[in-house]
Amino acid sequence: MRYDKGHKDETRRHILDVASAQFRESGIAAVGLAGIMSEAGLTNGAFYSHFASKEDLVREVLTDALTRREERHKANLENGVALETTIRDYLSTRHRDRAGTGCPTAALVAEIARHPKATRDAFTGKVSDILTLVAEQIRQGSADDRRRKAITIYATMVGALQLSRAVNDKPLSDEILENAVEAAVAMANEQ
Structure with missing residues:
Protein backbone atom coordinates (compact mmCIF):
# COMPACT_ATOMS: atom_id res chain seq x y z
CA MET A 1 0.00 0.00 0.00
CA ARG A 2 1.38 3.41 -0.97
CA TYR A 3 0.89 6.33 1.38
CA ASP A 4 0.67 10.00 0.55
CA LYS A 5 3.81 12.08 0.79
CA GLY A 6 4.34 13.18 4.38
CA HIS A 7 2.42 10.22 5.85
CA LYS A 8 5.48 8.89 7.67
CA ASP A 9 6.19 12.29 9.21
CA GLU A 10 2.56 12.67 10.28
CA THR A 11 2.56 9.20 11.81
CA ARG A 12 5.79 9.91 13.69
CA ARG A 13 4.33 13.21 14.96
CA HIS A 14 1.19 11.36 16.11
CA ILE A 15 3.26 8.76 18.01
CA LEU A 16 5.26 11.56 19.65
CA ASP A 17 2.09 13.37 20.72
CA VAL A 18 0.48 10.23 22.15
CA ALA A 19 3.67 9.18 23.97
CA SER A 20 4.24 12.69 25.29
CA ALA A 21 0.79 12.87 26.85
CA GLN A 22 1.04 9.35 28.28
CA PHE A 23 4.53 9.89 29.70
CA ARG A 24 3.52 13.16 31.35
CA GLU A 25 0.28 11.75 32.71
CA SER A 26 1.50 8.35 33.96
CA GLY A 27 5.30 8.46 33.97
CA ILE A 28 7.80 6.96 31.55
CA ALA A 29 8.28 3.67 33.40
CA ALA A 30 4.53 3.04 33.66
CA VAL A 31 3.89 3.47 29.94
CA GLY A 32 4.56 0.63 27.54
CA LEU A 33 5.04 0.76 23.80
CA ALA A 34 1.94 -1.40 23.27
CA GLY A 35 -0.25 1.17 25.03
CA ILE A 36 1.26 4.05 23.06
CA MET A 37 0.81 2.31 19.74
CA SER A 38 -2.70 1.14 20.59
CA GLU A 39 -3.80 4.67 21.45
CA ALA A 40 -2.09 5.91 18.29
CA GLY A 41 -4.13 3.36 16.30
CA LEU A 42 -1.03 1.58 15.05
CA THR A 43 0.54 -1.85 15.40
CA ASN A 44 3.50 -2.49 17.69
CA GLY A 45 5.64 -3.37 14.68
CA ALA A 46 5.07 0.08 13.17
CA PHE A 47 6.89 1.63 16.11
CA TYR A 48 10.30 0.47 14.89
CA SER A 49 10.00 2.17 11.52
CA HIS A 50 9.97 5.47 13.46
CA PHE A 51 12.12 4.91 16.57
CA ALA A 52 15.00 2.59 17.43
CA SER A 53 13.83 1.98 21.01
CA LYS A 54 11.65 3.28 23.80
CA GLU A 55 14.65 5.30 25.03
CA ASP A 56 14.94 6.89 21.58
CA LEU A 57 11.25 7.81 21.85
CA VAL A 58 11.78 9.26 25.34
CA ARG A 59 14.61 11.50 24.05
CA GLU A 60 12.50 12.64 21.11
CA VAL A 61 9.50 13.36 23.34
CA LEU A 62 11.62 15.39 25.75
CA THR A 63 13.32 17.34 22.99
CA ASP A 64 10.02 18.03 21.23
CA ALA A 65 8.04 18.99 24.35
CA LEU A 66 10.81 21.18 25.75
CA THR A 67 11.32 22.84 22.37
CA ARG A 68 7.63 23.74 22.35
CA ARG A 69 7.92 25.15 25.88
CA GLU A 70 11.03 27.07 24.81
CA GLU A 71 9.11 28.51 21.86
CA ARG A 72 6.42 29.76 24.26
CA HIS A 73 9.11 31.48 26.34
CA LYS A 74 10.59 33.05 23.18
CA ALA A 75 7.16 34.29 22.11
CA ASN A 76 6.59 35.76 25.57
CA LEU A 77 9.95 37.52 25.40
CA GLU A 78 9.32 38.83 21.86
CA ASN A 79 5.83 40.02 22.80
CA GLY A 80 6.95 41.73 25.99
CA VAL A 81 5.01 39.37 28.26
CA ALA A 82 6.19 39.94 31.82
CA LEU A 83 7.97 37.12 33.60
CA GLU A 84 5.34 37.45 36.33
CA THR A 85 2.66 36.42 33.82
CA THR A 86 4.70 33.37 32.82
CA ILE A 87 5.17 32.42 36.48
CA ARG A 88 1.48 32.81 37.29
CA ASP A 89 0.46 30.75 34.26
CA TYR A 90 2.94 27.98 35.08
CA LEU A 91 1.89 27.83 38.74
CA SER A 92 -1.83 27.85 38.01
CA THR A 93 -4.34 25.25 39.13
CA ARG A 94 -5.12 24.66 35.43
CA HIS A 95 -1.49 23.64 34.79
CA ARG A 96 -1.41 21.57 37.97
CA ASP A 97 -4.53 19.67 36.96
CA ARG A 98 -3.40 18.94 33.37
CA ALA A 99 -0.15 17.02 33.72
CA GLY A 100 -0.65 15.29 30.37
CA THR A 101 -0.40 18.57 28.48
CA GLY A 102 1.79 20.46 30.93
CA CYS A 103 5.48 20.99 31.45
CA PRO A 104 7.51 17.85 30.77
CA THR A 105 10.13 18.94 33.29
CA ALA A 106 7.70 18.97 36.20
CA ALA A 107 6.07 15.75 35.05
CA LEU A 108 9.21 13.73 34.35
CA VAL A 109 12.28 15.21 36.04
CA ALA A 110 12.59 12.54 38.76
CA GLU A 111 12.50 9.77 36.16
CA ILE A 112 14.88 11.53 33.78
CA ALA A 113 17.55 11.46 36.49
CA ARG A 114 17.65 7.65 36.09
CA HIS A 115 17.88 7.58 32.30
CA PRO A 116 21.02 7.11 30.18
CA LYS A 117 23.45 9.93 29.53
CA ALA A 118 22.16 10.65 26.01
CA THR A 119 18.65 11.29 27.33
CA ARG A 120 19.95 13.40 30.20
CA ASP A 121 22.17 15.34 27.77
CA ALA A 122 19.14 16.17 25.59
CA PHE A 123 17.16 17.22 28.66
CA THR A 124 20.06 19.29 30.04
CA GLY A 125 20.50 21.19 26.80
CA LYS A 126 16.84 22.12 26.57
CA VAL A 127 16.59 23.14 30.23
CA SER A 128 19.67 25.30 29.80
CA ASP A 129 18.02 27.01 26.81
CA ILE A 130 14.87 27.67 28.87
CA LEU A 131 16.94 29.08 31.74
CA THR A 132 18.62 31.46 29.28
CA LEU A 133 15.21 32.70 28.11
CA VAL A 134 13.97 33.16 31.69
CA ALA A 135 17.15 35.13 32.46
CA GLU A 136 16.44 37.36 29.45
CA GLN A 137 13.05 38.22 30.95
CA ILE A 138 14.71 39.50 34.13
CA ARG A 139 15.49 43.16 33.64
CA GLN A 140 17.68 43.97 36.64
CA GLY A 141 21.21 42.87 37.52
CA SER A 142 24.31 41.58 35.82
CA ALA A 143 24.16 38.61 33.46
CA ASP A 144 25.38 36.34 36.28
CA ASP A 145 22.74 37.70 38.67
CA ARG A 146 19.98 37.21 36.10
CA GLU A 175 -1.38 27.11 49.11
CA ILE A 176 1.82 25.61 47.69
CA LEU A 177 1.10 27.19 44.30
CA GLU A 178 0.16 30.59 45.77
CA ASN A 179 3.28 30.78 47.95
CA ALA A 180 5.54 29.67 45.11
CA VAL A 181 4.06 32.37 42.87
CA GLU A 182 4.82 34.99 45.53
CA ALA A 183 8.39 33.73 46.01
CA ALA A 184 9.17 33.44 42.29
CA VAL A 185 7.65 36.84 41.47
CA ALA A 186 9.58 38.44 44.34
CA MET A 187 12.80 36.91 42.99
CA ALA A 188 12.01 38.11 39.46
CA ASN A 189 11.36 41.66 40.70
CA GLU A 190 14.26 41.76 43.14
CA GLN A 191 16.61 44.62 42.35
Whole structure:
Protein backbone atom coordinates (compact mmCIF):
# COMPACT_ATOMS: atom_id res chain seq x y z
CA MET A 1 0.00 0.00 0.00
CA ARG A 2 1.38 3.41 -0.97
CA TYR A 3 0.89 6.33 1.38
CA ASP A 4 0.67 10.00 0.55
CA LYS A 5 3.81 12.08 0.79
CA GLY A 6 4.34 13.18 4.38
CA HIS A 7 2.42 10.22 5.85
CA LYS A 8 5.48 8.89 7.67
CA ASP A 9 6.19 12.29 9.21
CA GLU A 10 2.56 12.67 10.28
CA THR A 11 2.56 9.20 11.81
CA ARG A 12 5.79 9.91 13.69
CA ARG A 13 4.33 13.21 14.96
CA HIS A 14 1.19 11.36 16.11
CA ILE A 15 3.26 8.76 18.01
CA LEU A 16 5.26 11.56 19.65
CA ASP A 17 2.09 13.37 20.72
CA VAL A 18 0.48 10.23 22.15
CA ALA A 19 3.67 9.18 23.97
CA SER A 20 4.24 12.69 25.29
CA ALA A 21 0.79 12.87 26.85
CA GLN A 22 1.04 9.35 28.28
CA PHE A 23 4.53 9.89 29.70
CA ARG A 24 3.52 13.16 31.35
CA GLU A 25 0.28 11.75 32.71
CA SER A 26 1.50 8.35 33.96
CA GLY A 27 5.30 8.46 33.97
CA ILE A 28 7.80 6.96 31.55
CA ALA A 29 8.28 3.67 33.40
CA ALA A 30 4.53 3.04 33.66
CA VAL A 31 3.89 3.47 29.94
CA GLY A 32 4.56 0.63 27.54
CA LEU A 33 5.04 0.76 23.80
CA ALA A 34 1.94 -1.40 23.27
CA GLY A 35 -0.25 1.17 25.03
CA ILE A 36 1.26 4.05 23.06
CA MET A 37 0.81 2.31 19.74
CA SER A 38 -2.70 1.14 20.59
CA GLU A 39 -3.80 4.67 21.45
CA ALA A 40 -2.09 5.91 18.29
CA GLY A 41 -4.13 3.36 16.30
CA LEU A 42 -1.03 1.58 15.05
CA THR A 43 0.54 -1.85 15.40
CA ASN A 44 3.50 -2.49 17.69
CA GLY A 45 5.64 -3.37 14.68
CA ALA A 46 5.07 0.08 13.17
CA PHE A 47 6.89 1.63 16.11
CA TYR A 48 10.30 0.47 14.89
CA SER A 49 10.00 2.17 11.52
CA HIS A 50 9.97 5.47 13.46
CA PHE A 51 12.12 4.91 16.57
CA ALA A 52 15.00 2.59 17.43
CA SER A 53 13.83 1.98 21.01
CA LYS A 54 11.65 3.28 23.80
CA GLU A 55 14.65 5.30 25.03
CA ASP A 56 14.94 6.89 21.58
CA LEU A 57 11.25 7.81 21.85
CA VAL A 58 11.78 9.26 25.34
CA ARG A 59 14.61 11.50 24.05
CA GLU A 60 12.50 12.64 21.11
CA VAL A 61 9.50 13.36 23.34
CA LEU A 62 11.62 15.39 25.75
CA THR A 63 13.32 17.34 22.99
CA ASP A 64 10.02 18.03 21.23
CA ALA A 65 8.04 18.99 24.35
CA LEU A 66 10.81 21.18 25.75
CA THR A 67 11.32 22.84 22.37
CA ARG A 68 7.63 23.74 22.35
CA ARG A 69 7.92 25.15 25.88
CA GLU A 70 11.03 27.07 24.81
CA GLU A 71 9.11 28.51 21.86
CA ARG A 72 6.42 29.76 24.26
CA HIS A 73 9.11 31.48 26.34
CA LYS A 74 10.59 33.05 23.18
CA ALA A 75 7.16 34.29 22.11
CA ASN A 76 6.59 35.76 25.57
CA LEU A 77 9.95 37.52 25.40
CA GLU A 78 9.32 38.83 21.86
CA ASN A 79 5.83 40.02 22.80
CA GLY A 80 6.95 41.73 25.99
CA VAL A 81 5.01 39.37 28.26
CA ALA A 82 6.19 39.94 31.82
CA LEU A 83 7.97 37.12 33.60
CA GLU A 84 5.34 37.45 36.33
CA THR A 85 2.66 36.42 33.82
CA THR A 86 4.70 33.37 32.82
CA ILE A 87 5.17 32.42 36.48
CA ARG A 88 1.48 32.81 37.29
CA ASP A 89 0.46 30.75 34.26
CA TYR A 90 2.94 27.98 35.08
CA LEU A 91 1.89 27.83 38.74
CA SER A 92 -1.83 27.85 38.01
CA THR A 93 -4.34 25.25 39.13
CA ARG A 94 -5.12 24.66 35.43
CA HIS A 95 -1.49 23.64 34.79
CA ARG A 96 -1.41 21.57 37.97
CA ASP A 97 -4.53 19.67 36.96
CA ARG A 98 -3.40 18.94 33.37
CA ALA A 99 -0.15 17.02 33.72
CA GLY A 100 -0.65 15.29 30.37
CA THR A 101 -0.40 18.57 28.48
CA GLY A 102 1.79 20.46 30.93
CA CYS A 103 5.48 20.99 31.45
CA PRO A 104 7.51 17.85 30.77
CA THR A 105 10.13 18.94 33.29
CA ALA A 106 7.70 18.97 36.20
CA ALA A 107 6.07 15.75 35.05
CA LEU A 108 9.21 13.73 34.35
CA VAL A 109 12.28 15.21 36.04
CA ALA A 110 12.59 12.54 38.76
CA GLU A 111 12.50 9.77 36.16
CA ILE A 112 14.88 11.53 33.78
CA ALA A 113 17.55 11.46 36.49
CA ARG A 114 17.65 7.65 36.09
CA HIS A 115 17.88 7.58 32.30
CA PRO A 116 21.02 7.11 30.18
CA LYS A 117 23.45 9.93 29.53
CA ALA A 118 22.16 10.65 26.01
CA THR A 119 18.65 11.29 27.33
CA ARG A 120 19.95 13.40 30.20
CA ASP A 121 22.17 15.34 27.77
CA ALA A 122 19.14 16.17 25.59
CA PHE A 123 17.16 17.22 28.66
CA THR A 124 20.06 19.29 30.04
CA GLY A 125 20.50 21.19 26.80
CA LYS A 126 16.84 22.12 26.57
CA VAL A 127 16.59 23.14 30.23
CA SER A 128 19.67 25.30 29.80
CA ASP A 129 18.02 27.01 26.81
CA ILE A 130 14.87 27.67 28.87
CA LEU A 131 16.94 29.08 31.74
CA THR A 132 18.62 31.46 29.28
CA LEU A 133 15.21 32.70 28.11
CA VAL A 134 13.97 33.16 31.69
CA ALA A 135 17.15 35.13 32.46
CA GLU A 136 16.44 37.36 29.45
CA GLN A 137 13.05 38.22 30.95
CA ILE A 138 14.71 39.50 34.13
CA ARG A 139 15.49 43.16 33.64
CA GLN A 140 17.68 43.97 36.64
CA GLY A 141 21.21 42.87 37.52
CA SER A 142 24.31 41.58 35.82
CA ALA A 143 24.16 38.61 33.46
CA ASP A 144 25.38 36.34 36.28
CA ASP A 145 22.74 37.70 38.67
CA ARG A 146 19.98 37.21 36.10
CA ARG A 147 21.17 33.64 35.42
CA ARG A 148 21.23 32.86 39.17
CA LYS A 149 17.72 34.26 39.58
CA ALA A 150 16.48 32.36 36.53
CA ILE A 151 17.73 29.07 37.98
CA THR A 152 16.10 29.82 41.33
CA ILE A 153 12.82 30.87 39.74
CA TYR A 154 12.63 27.87 37.41
CA ALA A 155 13.56 25.44 40.20
CA THR A 156 10.90 27.00 42.42
CA MET A 157 8.31 26.72 39.67
CA VAL A 158 9.08 23.10 38.79
CA GLY A 159 9.37 21.94 42.40
CA ALA A 160 6.21 23.70 43.51
CA LEU A 161 4.23 22.28 40.60
CA GLN A 162 5.45 18.76 41.41
CA LEU A 163 4.66 19.16 45.11
CA SER A 164 1.22 20.65 44.42
CA ARG A 165 0.41 17.60 42.26
CA ALA A 166 1.72 15.11 44.82
CA VAL A 167 -0.29 16.18 47.86
CA ASN A 168 -3.87 14.96 48.16
CA ASP A 169 -5.11 17.98 50.11
CA LYS A 170 -6.50 20.55 47.64
CA PRO A 171 -6.25 23.56 49.99
CA LEU A 172 -2.61 22.65 50.73
CA SER A 173 -1.95 22.17 47.01
CA ASP A 174 -3.42 25.61 46.28
CA GLU A 175 -1.38 27.11 49.11
CA ILE A 176 1.82 25.61 47.69
CA LEU A 177 1.10 27.19 44.30
CA GLU A 178 0.16 30.59 45.77
CA ASN A 179 3.28 30.78 47.95
CA ALA A 180 5.54 29.67 45.11
CA VAL A 181 4.06 32.37 42.87
CA GLU A 182 4.82 34.99 45.53
CA ALA A 183 8.39 33.73 46.01
CA ALA A 184 9.17 33.44 42.29
CA VAL A 185 7.65 36.84 41.47
CA ALA A 186 9.58 38.44 44.34
CA MET A 187 12.80 36.91 42.99
CA ALA A 188 12.01 38.11 39.46
CA ASN A 189 11.36 41.66 40.70
CA GLU A 190 14.26 41.76 43.14
CA GLN A 191 16.61 44.62 42.35
